[in-house]
Amino acid sequence: MLYQAQTIKILSLMMLFGLISGLGGCSSLSSGDFKDPEVRLVNVDVVKAKLLEQHFMLRFRIDNPNSFSLPVRGLDYAVYLNQVKLAEGESNASFTVPAQGHHSFNVPVRTNLWRHLRQIVKALEKPDEPIPYRFQGAVKTGWLFGRSVHMSRNGEIIPGNHIPE
Structure with missing residues (x-):
C-alpha cells in the first residue's frame, strides 16, 4: 500500500x-522576441439583408512577422457606424499562421439594424456626406499562455457610393 x-x-x-x-x-x-502580428479588415460582404436581420461576412488577413508559426484561436470584435454599435461577437476560428507568412479568414456577422433605424436614416439623409465607422477587435493567439493582439480600424463610408442608380 x-x-x-x-x-x-x-x-x-x-x-x-x-x-x-x-x-x-x-x-x-x-518572450521579448515576439512581434505582434498585423491584422487587417480586408473586405465586408453583404450576405443577406432583410428588414429585421442582416448577415455580413468580414474578411481578415493576419500577417505573422515572427520566425515561428503563430497559433490563432479566435477573435472578439465590435462594429460601430456613426458611434452606434451595430454588432459585436466572437469567432472561435482556430488556425496557424506560418512563420513570416499570412493567413486569411472569414468571420460571419449577424446584426439587427431595425433598432438603430432612426440614426441610420438620419445619417443617410445626406448620401454625399461621409459616415464614420470603427471596427475594434482582439485576436487571441497561442494555445496555453497566449496573448491578445488588439486592433482598431477607423474610416468613413460615403453612402451615395453604395446606392445603385
Whole structure:
C-alpha cells in the first residue's frame, strides 16, 4: 500500500515536470522576441439583408512577422457606424499562421439594424456626406499562455457610393 502511494507520487511528479518542460515551446509567445502580428479588415460582404436581420461576412488577413508559426484561436470584435454599435461577437476560428507568412479568414456577422433605424436614416439623409465607422477587435493567439493582439480600424463610408442608380 505504501509502495503504491509512493509510485503514484513519483508518477505525478514526473508528469508535472514533463508538463512544465513541454511548456518551453509556448514561451516564444511570451518572450521579448515576439512581434505582434498585423491584422487587417480586408473586405465586408453583404450576405443577406432583410428588414429585421442582416448577415455580413468580414474578411481578415493576419500577417505573422515572427520566425515561428503563430497559433490563432479566435477573435472578439465590435462594429460601430456613426458611434452606434451595430454588432459585436466572437469567432472561435482556430488556425496557424506560418512563420513570416499570412493567413486569411472569414468571420460571419449577424446584426439587427431595425433598432438603430432612426440614426441610420438620419445619417443617410445626406448620401454625399461621409459616415464614420470603427471596427475594434482582439485576436487571441497561442494555445496555453497566449496573448491578445488588439486592433482598431477607423474610416468613413460615403453612402451615395453604395446606392445603385
